[in-house]
Amino acid sequence: MQDLLFDFISKYVSLTEDEKNAILSLDIFHSFRKGTVLLKEGQKTKESYFVLKGCIRTYYVVDGEEKTTAFYTEMEALTPPCVVSKTPSEYYISCVEDSIITVSNSDMEVEVNRKFPKFEVMCRILSEELLAKQRIDFDEFKTSSPEQRYLNLLQKRPDLIQRVPQHQLASYLGIKAQSLSRLRARILEKRKG
Amino acid sequence: MQDLLFDFISKYVSLTEDEKNAILSLDIFHSFRKGTVLLKEGQKTKESYFVLKGCIRTYYVVDGEEKTTAFYTEMEALTPPCVVSKTPSEYYISCVEDSIITVSNSDMEVEVNRKFPKFEVMCRILSEELLAKQRIDFDEFKTSSPEQRYLNLLQKRPDLIQRVPQHQLASYLGIKAQSLSRLRARILEKRKG
DNA sequence: TAAAATCGTTCACTTAAGTTAAGAAATGGT
DNA sequence: ACCATTTCTTAACTTAAGTGAACGATTTTA
Structure with a gap:
């Protein structure tokens, strides 16, 4: 399972064994059963998710009705907006299937970026790519x-x-x-x- | 006009006079008349834009019809997806009003990031913020x-x-x-x- | 395994957006 | 100042999505 993560990372930066071990020591690999709620509306969190296997979804509850806005499957990463804005979450995250997911928190990331500057570079590139990809998706939706x-x-x-x-x-x-x-x-x- | 840019940057990182001068020497400030097309469909570019004054829009042309998908006004930044994916642009960018815009290219940015690592940090934070903001906008649109x-x-x-x-x-x-x-x-x- | 809950489809009806066309108002260029 | 173009609105008609309800199929769970 770890190899899936390291293969993904290797597309952006190359890691030494030391760096890999530093990541493994953080103990970020978790399994969740279908239906598990990872984040609730109103909750504060610093957690980001990366799906190794399975599928998670984000949804709002408006007038008692669920509004699903995104699905994340294998090799897709999600940092909830509330982690960035440091406000309570406006939406829920739950598992559509039994899933294996890495859960990291932003304090951890700050620490890793400090120790290994190449992580900073990877995060920047990843964010820029996701921003561009999401922009295209939004445009397609609108048009x-x-x-x-x-x-x-x-x-x-x-x-x-x-x-x-x-x-x-x-x-x-x-x-x-x-x-x-x-x-x-x-x-x-x-x-x- | 430069001060607008430096005020914006100062929200993310603090720059020395040397660093400010390095940026100014790049000669990135430009004025455009209303209606000026900054980027055409099919064109390749490495340019990113930051609006100091005025308004620019992105639009697709589908069956001869313009489909506007975004507006960028004062203190908003745009890196077209095609710059990230290194493919020809799928859309047009043009000025809705007479505008003052900084135009930078990705080679320049790589160079600046190399010289001043704090830029790398700013770019990462900015991308993460924009990604979160755009996610919220997309969700609101969908729901x-x-x-x-x-x-x-x-x-x-x-x-x-x-x-x-x-x-x-x-x-x-x-x-x-x-x-x-x-x-x-x-x-x-x-x-x- | 039986009861309950969730899920997917269909239907009849309502509401709102797309389409085509026309004309008035505003804008731009010479 | 005038003409051409673009922009905005209105209207009548078409098409498709929203709504509320019903019903069978599937899944959950007790």
Whole structure:
């Protein structure tokens, strides 16, 4: 499992054995059962997550209704906005599947960055990449219809459609579960006719 | 004008006179007239922008139609995704108003980061903050209706509604110009009735 | 394994956005 | 100052998403 993390890191910086051991000594690898809530609305936290196996989701609860805004699967990292802004969390994070996740906290990261400056570089590059990637995702969302968004998702993350409940997918696409059902039926109809 | 930039930077790291002079010697301050196109679709670039005065927008052209996805105003920074991914740009950038902007390129930044490691730290923090901020914006967009988005914008960036053409605002809100007109009329109607 | 809860789909109806077109208002260029 | 262009609004019609309700299928859990 550790190798997955180190393979990921090696795409950005090369680590010595000492550095690897320093990371391992932090004891950041954790398993969670499906449904486990990692973060609740209103809670303060300094934790960031990196998914090694499984899937986690972020969701808001508005008028008693869950609004899912993101899914993180294998080799994806999540630092909740509340960690950056140092305010209580506005959303929940929970496990869609049994998952193996590294959990680190920002004090730890400050310490590691101080000891190993190359970490600072990796964090900067990672943040810049994620920012650019997320910008593209946001732009695609804005400029397309729910149907186009669904077809786009089918292309880019077909696994999500299999492993995630439809009603969570629907709010991820910005629509209601019933509309997603209808939209899928519409697409099938087009393909036949 | 330079002071605006240094005031902004001072929120993240403190610079010596030497460091300030190093930045000034790069000659990054530029003025552009309203309508100037800074970047075109298909073009390769290494340039990042920081708006000191004025307003720039990013937009895609889909089937001959402009789709505006973002506005950047005073003290806001933009590194186009294509700079990070090193691919041709998928969108245009142009000036909504006469603007004063610092234009830097990524080779310059690599050099500055090498000379002054504190820049690396600032870039990391800035990227992390922007990532968190953009995540919140994306989530708000996903979880609200066009009407809610408009009312939200009225709260958070009332200046934009004044300084930007309605049809550009409309696509920024993910709808057509006619729908924005109608939606505004609907809101006025509610306030009276 | 039986009862309860969650999940996915369908339907009828409502609401709002997309489309096409027209015209008024504002802006820009010469 | 005038003409051309762009911008904004309105209207009638079409299309698709929201809503509330029902029902079977699946999953959970007691």
